[in-house]
Amino acid sequence: MIPVTKPFLPPQEEYQAYLNEIWSSGWLTNMGPLSVELEQKLTAHLRVPQLLYVTNGTVALQMAIKALDLKGEIITTPFSFVATTSSIVWEGCTPVFVDIDSDSLNIDAGKIEAAITEKTTAILATHVYGNPCDVLAIDAIAKKHNLKVIYDAAHAFGVEVYGKSIFEYGDISTCSLHATKLYHSIEGGLIIAGNAELHQKLRYIRNFGISGFYEFAELGINGKNSEFHAAMGLVNLNHIAAISEKRKALVKKYDELLKETRLQRPVWHQDSENNAAYYPVIFETEEALLQAEETFKQNQIGTRRYFYPSLATALPYLDPTEMEITDSISKRVLCLPLYYDLEIEDVNVVCGILKLNNQIQTIKHS
Ligand SMILES: Cc1ncc(COP(=O)(O)O)c(C=O)c1O
Numbered sequence: 001m002i003p004v005t006k007p008f009l010p011p012q013e014e015y016q017a018y019l020n021e022i023w024s025s026g027w028l029t030n031m032g033p034l035s036v037e038l039e040q041k042l043t044a045h046l047r048v049p050q051l052l053y054v055t056n057g058t059v060a061l062q063m064a065i066k067a068l069d070l071k072g073e074i075i076t077t078p079f080s081f082v083a084t085t086s087s088i089v090w091e092g093c094t095p096v097f098v099d100i101d102s103d104s105l106n107i108d109a110g111k112i113e114a115a116i117t118e119k120t121t122a123i124l125a126t127h128v129y130g131n132p133c134d135v136l137a138i139d140a141i142a143k144k145h146n147l148k149v150i151y152d153a154a155h156a157f158g159v160e161v162y163g164k165s166i167f168e169y170g171d172i173s174t175c176s177l178h179a180t181k182l183y184h185s186i187e188g189g190l191i192i193a194g195n196a197e198l199h200q201k202l203r204y205i206r207n208f209g210i211s212g213f214y215e216f217a218e219l220g221i222n223g224k225n226s227e228f229h230a231a232m233g234l235v236n237l238n239h240i241a242a243i244s245e246k247r248k249a250l251v252k253k254y255d256e257l258l259k260e261t262r263l264q265r266p267v268w269h270q271d272s273e274n275n276a277a278y279y280p281v282i283f284e285t286e287e288a289l290l291q292a293e294e295t296f297k298q299n300q301i302g303t304r305r306y307f308y309p310s311l312a313t314a315l316p317y318l319d320p321t322e323m324e325i326t327d328s329i330s331k332r333v334l335c336l337p338l339y340y341d342l343e344i345e346d347v348n349v350v351c352g353i354l355k356l357n358n359q360i361q362t363i364k365h366s
Contacts, residue, residue: 018231057176185233247276
């Protein structure tokens with residue numbers, strides 16, 4: 001059995017050492033010493049001015065929308081995980097979908113201006129699979145129309161563009177540290193706001209809005225994370241170089257083995273390196289994808305249609321909107337197995353099946 005993903009688990013004794021610390025401090029949650037240490041280490045590792053460690057990537061998005069006081073319409077991508085859209089609706093705003101670019105699979109910056117109305121207050125874009133959006137174009141549009149920008153950088157741990165962290169773009173960036181992510185703390189999320197005042201506001205929001213012993217500065221939520229989660233984050237951070245290296249080697253192998261096939265791959269941002277968070281391939285037709293998916297299933301290989309279906313058509317709480325490129329890509333994209341424990345030999349097996357599938361499709365259509 002080859003699953004599509006498998007969480008990285010560090011040597012158990014390394015986690016146990018942190019559990020011993022928790023037992024002696026007696027501090028289980030509420031911004032304890034391990035959460036503070038994790039924030040400090042991640043700030044240095046990611047080269048950002050400051051960050052907050054929170055419950056998960058979804059709460060991070062909701063807190064971002066709340067902190068920026070967004071109302072009305074938020075322009076967003078239909079090609080993302082459901083949390084990108086649901087957080088907009090959860091915060092009482094209206095998502096307005098703009099189609100994606102067929103190469104990068106990120107929101108098409110060239111189509112954003114046409115979607116702006118007098119109700120638009122922000123752009124919420126996802127760096128899909130960790131591939132940076134056209135941050136310069138989005139920034140210019142936001143400035144011109146006085147809009148806020150939030151980046152859902154759930155997939156983009158460790159990504160840099162134009163010489164700095166991807167998390168430094170936009171008013172706020174959020175990241176997910178969920179167990180299936182490249183770097184994780186079981187559950188967890190990050191919020192990065194460059195502006196010190198906004199950062200402080202988010203800090204209050206994370207802790208019920210509490211600003212002093214019997215004082216409240218903001219409408220807040222419980223966005224804190226526990227010491228047990230922080231401990232996993234700290235242990236895993238010691239392994240991040242090895243995790244990245246292994247995943248990049250697997251991606252290189254996939255690239256080598258699949259280059260002769262007709263499978264399409266997302267085109268990566270010219271100024272950025274792939275962080276090897278996912279390995280998506282795009283088939284020529286949905287039929288070819290379904291055929292491959294079935295063959296993988298028969299061979300006990302996990303794959304995931306990620307993202308499928310388009311968020312502009314899938315959600316029962318929104319009127320469906322057709323989006324030409326998203327509809328087409330989401331029907332044809334499949335993520336292949338990629339995780340630290342995956343062996344190069346497994347990549348050979350996965351690619352062998354894909355190539356066979358390709359041949360069947362070619363014969364069928366000739
Ligand atoms: C693009 C995107 N945004 C948001 C989230 C939500 O993150 P979390 O699971 O940490 O709440 C995910 C999780 O998979 C995601 O892929």
